[in-house]
Amino acid sequence: MADRTLLLGGARSGKSMAAERLLADVPDVLYVATGGDDSGDAEWAERVAKHQARRPATWGLAETIELVPLLESAGPPLLIDCLTLWLSRTMDAVGVWSDLSRTDLVEQRITALADAWSATPRRVVAVSNDVGSGIVPADPGTRMFRDLMGRLNTTISLASDQVLWTVAGRTLPLT
Template identity: 75%
Template sequence: MAELITGPDGAVVDGVLRLGADGIVTAAGYEVTTTRTNRGLRYDVLTPTGEQLSWTAPLAAQRTLVLGGARSGKSTEAERLLADYPDTLYVATGGDGSADPEWAERIALHRARRPASWGLAETVDLVPLLETPGPPLLIDCLTLWLSRTMDACEVWADHSRAVEVEKRIELLAEAWSRTTRLVVAVSNEVGSGVVPADAGTRLYRDLMGRVNATVARRSETVLWCVAGRTVAL
């Protein structure tokens, strides 16, 4: 008899077929169809022995923050979370890379792995997007949003202007908490290393921590990526 075991992270059929909220299945010999319903993603499974099972994955959290260091897998994880939504709008906060060939190459690699049906918005003006109803948003990333916001507020030349950045952080967090969209945001965790030697970099590190903590408090799910593995916080 086929065995279906459910838990907080999803369900497993016969100990080999994993079912979750992402619609991804990997075990050979099992025929699986998925249907999006008001309760979540329903899996209908036909096992190799001909038995039929059904299970519904609960709806995903509306607001998810994905944290991690450089090359930790955080962007890939964020894209995976929204892979089942063909109308996702990818919000790139780092510009088009036209002034930096190496950065442009990174952007091209990101674009190549995203679904062709996804839209694209290159902007740091996140509040209007969050306040407007629409398809899911994938914001990649809050780290670049912060650096460009600091540029706009001329913080590097006058550190006392950090108060203006803090106001924008709070406005972003408020819009994040009120949004009616399904949203996933990526951000770097930069506070785990040595204390920076110069005051400007220390300020950036501190403000980045403020962004992450403020948005995390208003998120249903916060994920930590390290070495390509993901841990729920």
């Protein structure tokens, strides 16, 4: 059985570094970046460069939101960073931001991801933001994102062998 770990926490809480530490002794990890390149955004480019500089040179890289085929195939451990960006880009891909009635398409992709996560033959570590602890967003699109993020985190959490909460660089197990 594969080891499936979900790391949750707020923005800039140390989730990615904690995920990297979990796999630091593995030479052939496939780092799955879900954020896209956001060409022309200097701040985003700086964040990506910091992540790249921390990773071992032996780790591979896949930049994609197509997680199901990776989870369904055999191979080295996966470090997915992050599910929050996966959800945002998935919502982009199906046009939810302009038509909130299309959320059923996102729900289908969440279900497919959870099924693949549950059955993966690989060791996998995923990072995700907890966005539900703040204020209720004022607009319907942002509320929809928050609600879908909560569903995604809950679904993946319940299918995980281990769930960790990261705050201020410290990681605590959730039971």
